[in-house]
Amino acid sequence: MVVWMRRFEAPNYHNHKGTVTSTSMCSLRCGIFLLQSDEGTSFRAENTKTMEPQTKRWKGSECDTDSWVAYPVLSDEQSQDVGLVEAYAAPIVNKKETSRLVRELNSLYPLNDLQHVKRVRAVKEKGSPHPLEVLVCLVSDAPAMKVVSIDSLLPSDGVKSDGLGEPFVVKVPARPPLTRPQFEQASKHWPTSFHEDKQVTVALRGELFSAPQKARMHVYMTSALTAARAANELGMEAVGAVMVDPAMERIVAVGHDCRGDHPLHHAVMVCVDLVARSQGGGCYTYDRYPACSFTSLTSDPVQKIPGAEASSQPYICTGYDLYVTREPCVMCAMALVHSRIGRVFYGSASADGAFGTKYKIHSQKDLNHRFEVYKGVLGKQCEDLNSLDGHVKKGK
Ligand SMILES: [Zn+2]
Numbered sequence: 001m002v003v004w005m006r007r008f009e010a011p012n013y014h015n016h017k018g019t020v021t022s023t024s025m026c027s028l029r030c031g032i033f034l035l036q037s038d039e040g041t042s043f044r045a046e047n048t049k050t051m052e053p054q055t056k057r058w059k060g061s062e063c064d065t066d067s068w069v070a071y072p073v074l075s076d077e078q079s080q081d082v083g084l085v086e087a088y089a090a091p092i093v094n095k096k097e098t099s100r101l102v103r104e105l106n107s108l109y110p111l112n113d114l115q116h117v118k119r120v121r122a123v124k125e126k127g128s129p130h131p132l133e134v135l136v137c138l139v140s141d142a143p144a145m146k147v148v149s150i151d152s153l154l155p156s157d158g159v160k161s162d163g164l165g166e167p168f169v170v171k172v173p174a175r176p177p178l179t180r181p182q183f184e185q186a187s188k189h190w191p192t193s194f195h196e197d198k199q200v201t202v203a204l205r206g207e208l209f210s211a212p213q214k215a216r217m218h219v220y221m222t223s224a225l226t227a228a229r230a231a232n233e234l235g236m237e238a239v240g241a242v243m244v245d246p247a248m249e250r251i252v253a254v255g256h257d258c259r260g261d262h263p264l265h266h267a268v269m270v271c272v273d274l275v276a277r278s279q280g281g282g283c284y285t286y287d288r289y290p291a292c293s294f295t296s297l298t299s300d301p302v303q304k305i306p307g308a309e310a311s312s313q314p315y316i317c318t319g320y321d322l323y324v325t326r327e328p329c330v331m332c333a334m335a336l337v338h339s340r341i342g343r344v345f346y347g348s349a350s351a352d353g354a355f356g357t358k359y360k361i362h363s364q365k366d367l368n369h370r371f372e373v374y375k376g377v378l379g380k381q382c383e384d385l386n387s388l389d390g391h392v393k394k395g396k
Contacts, residue, residue: 065214067380069206070345073356073373074179075363078200082186083174085114086139088167090150091130092120097163101134104159109137116176118191135190136167179204203374220244220323221347221378223254228325228385230291231256231267238385240291241271241324243317246342252278252320253294258286268324268332272339275317317341325382327353327375333361337369344373347382 092098102119111117120134136153145152150161173186176193180201183194202208209217220242227240237257245252255270265284274294276282286292316339325347328336333354336344344355344362354361355373362373 065211065218068376068378070209070214070217070374070376071206072200072203072208073360073362073375074200074204075360077175078178078182082177082182084171084189085174086169087172088136088139088142088148088153089133089170090136090167091123091165092132092134092163093130093165094163095131098132098134101159101163105134105136108154108158109141111135111138114138114172114174116193117172118193121191130165134164135170135172136164139169216249217323217345217377220251220321221325221345221382223251224323224325224347225378225381225385227254227256227267227291228382229388230289231258232385232388234260234289236260237267238388239267239324239326241267241322243271243275244321244323245319246321247319251295255286255292256289258289258292261288264331266329266332267326268322268328269335271322271324272317272335275320275339279316281316315340321345323377325385326350327355327357330354330359330361333359336371337361337367340369341371343371345377346373346375347377347379348386349375 092101098120105119111119117135120132123131123133136150142148142153148167150164150167153167154161154164170190172190173192176195177183177186178197178200180194180196181204183192183196186192186194199208224240224242227242228238229240231240232238236259239257241255242251243253243255244250253271253274255267255274257267258265258270262284270284270286270292273282273284274286274292278294278296317336318340319342321343322336322341323345327346327348327350328344329350329352346355349357352358356375361367362371364370
């Protein structure tokens with residue numbers, strides 16, 4: 001069996017001849033996922049040993065991965081404005097004094113909390129009588145003055161004001177920019193240093209995942225959608241979730257909302273519990289719900305990780321990806337923190353969502369596990385599930 005895309009992070013698949021041209025999936029109940037390459041090579045992954053054997057393959061429509069974009073859900077620090085703080089700047093009227101002025105100003109007003117701000121900037125306006133301007137100090141650090149003047153700002157024994165013009169107020173970025181949009185916004189006010197995280201930049205453009213990666217993401221979220229519809233048919237909320245082992249490219253567990261049994265059995269809680277069951281733990285049984293299932297890691301001879309012993313199994317969800325149709329609530333988000341989830345992909349936002357809408361649990365600094373979250377995978381189809389929920393509530 002040719003496994004041509006071992007991991008999302010695999011470096012060479014862009015150039016592999018077997019690029020995805022179509023995605024065929026049987027229904028979730030068949031438990032089979034099939035990706036076809038140009039060469040007709042197929043990759044087959046058993047969804048679960050508890051499901052029915054493959055009886056037929058339903059060849060679905062072309063996998064339209066261009067219809068959605070997965071965007072990262074960044075922390076507040078990454079997504080909010082950098083903020084601005086007022087400072088006094090002054091023109092350097094004698095360029096030869098620049099290095100002395102910077103040295104003396106750094107000593108008198110060190111700007112310790114603004115290491116990202118450059119002390120001197122070039123004046124861009126043509127015809128300016130002076131080519132450079134320098135930050136003197138923050139307005140909040142300036143001495144009390146009746147009239148603002150360069151001599152009032154600089155005590156005679158600190159910085160010689162030779163070569164400096166009269167001060168004026170500017171706004172400078174209060175925090176270092178963490179993303180390119182923040183950097184571009186900050187730079188409009190004053191030149192700023194920026195240590196770019198290229199992955200974040202690409203992710204914000206919606207270009208982090210290649211076409212083959214998106215094809216797999218499409219398959220996984222389609223499974224979650226199928227589970228969500230199964231829940232709806234049983235009169236529960238149309239929410240589905242799929243846990244994936246990205247290293248093995250296989251689905252570990254499929255769950256859906258089971259609140260008919262228990263108010264806390266949200267789809268994500270069900271999915272995490274099923275993963276625990278796959279590792280010999282878990283608390284509940286979902287025998288009444290055939291669309292809820294898991295694959296036992298140790299009892300599957302085909303998919304067993306080479307050399308993996310029970311003791312070396314990951315701690316519940318370590319390294320796993322969760323695909324869930326709706327943004328999880330706080331309870332589910334905390335369950336994902338505790339179970340050490342690798343990444344989360346969700347389709348549509350929720351008013352009480354804990355991964356971007358109401359909270360950003362995945363980026364809380366005071367929690368001991370943080371992870372990446374992406375939203376928008378099959379967003380339209382996931383959003384459409386809400387209308388199914390409306391039918392349930394109306395008793396249809
Ligand atoms: Zn929940």
